[in-house]
Amino acid sequence: MLRGKKIVLGVTGGIAAYKTAFLVRLLIKAEAEVKVIFTPSAFDFVSPLTFSTLSKNPVVSEFTQNAKTGEWTNHVAYGAWADLLIIAPLTANTLAKMANGICDNFLLATYLSAKCETIVAPAMDLDMFAHATTKANLEKLKSFGVKILPSPKGELASGLEGEGRMAEPYYIFEKIENYFNSHKTLINKRIVITAGPTHEPIDPVRFIGNRSSGKMGYALAAEALERGALVSLVSGPTTQKLTHKNLKLISVNTAQEMFDATTQHFKDADMGIFAAAVGDYKVKNPSDKKIKKQTEQTLVLTKNPDILAECGSSKKESQLVVGFALETNDGEKYAKDKLIAKNADFIVLNSTQDKGAAFGHDTNKVTLVSRGNNPLSFELMTKQNLAKQLFDIWEKHL
């Protein structure tokens, strides 16, 4: 299943383009989202109507949609949207341009700006395929990290027999599936994640809370699921949403509820990530009736249980524990202290000094503190990207 996978499919001007229509159908059947880009010469071989109907998206080819009004199609947005860029068929011409950074059409601009992996299926006549320039260009693309599918032997459009046919749609489809599955590095790993704030009741209508949005914890949960993990997300009140067949979402309000659910799920987990902003205190005797206003009001607070410290102290050798820390000053020192005090393996340190970081933002800037290693500082980036980079490190320890 490729459900929700975003695929940009480039079609260049080769006779094999008619087969690519079938690839679109396979991708759509597997629930991928597909956006098709034609090079100008692709129109000579296939109709955009076939591809827009199959992909359920308009086929794009030009930078400008309406030259008079100056409306344009954003190739950077296409590149950023894609989880994977496929070019099938890849002609010798487009190959040569890709190998040399030429950018004279929308597909090439998208290729140059895409952050995702690119897979190409070359297709050309046997002599063109065998030419030293083509071989050198393919080697060059390979060195840029582009995945090149084989062009098997067989009958070619020229009537000749030899290497240069486009890989069959089923084969390309299988490679796409394999690509996404190879990222499933956490299959069957059980991960418990706490996220969001906690609400400690004062009376039936009031509570003590904090400004945590839950975005970081949810981004981590989404990334773990993406990698194939089984995630128990113990979430305080938040507007964040996440659904997935491998997700168990446990919604809680108070720190005590979060403690009970998390410690329960942590017992059989491979990893615990404690991203919630847990209230340190709760009201000692919350009122069961709404408290009427008075000139003065005193609330007596008592300490909440520390979920991270409890899981850290009970953790088995094989379990990985990650805590978070938000500090105003001397962050690395305090984070190291927390690492030891709570028996964690990693502490993700946020500083209130960093713009665009921590509570409420879509971006974050953190330093990862661990035992025996120098602290590792990350640039400011989206919480989704940060989740990816953090899991690239953590998964090596699982």
Ligand code: CTP
């Ligand atoms: N944490 C927790 N349970 C609590 C309190 C905190 O699981 N009752 C976790 C948080 O999810 C986070 C880390 O502990 O991973 C934060 O540590 P904490 O000691 O709460 O930070 P501060 O409140 O900033 O502590 P201090 O005032 O000691 O710096």
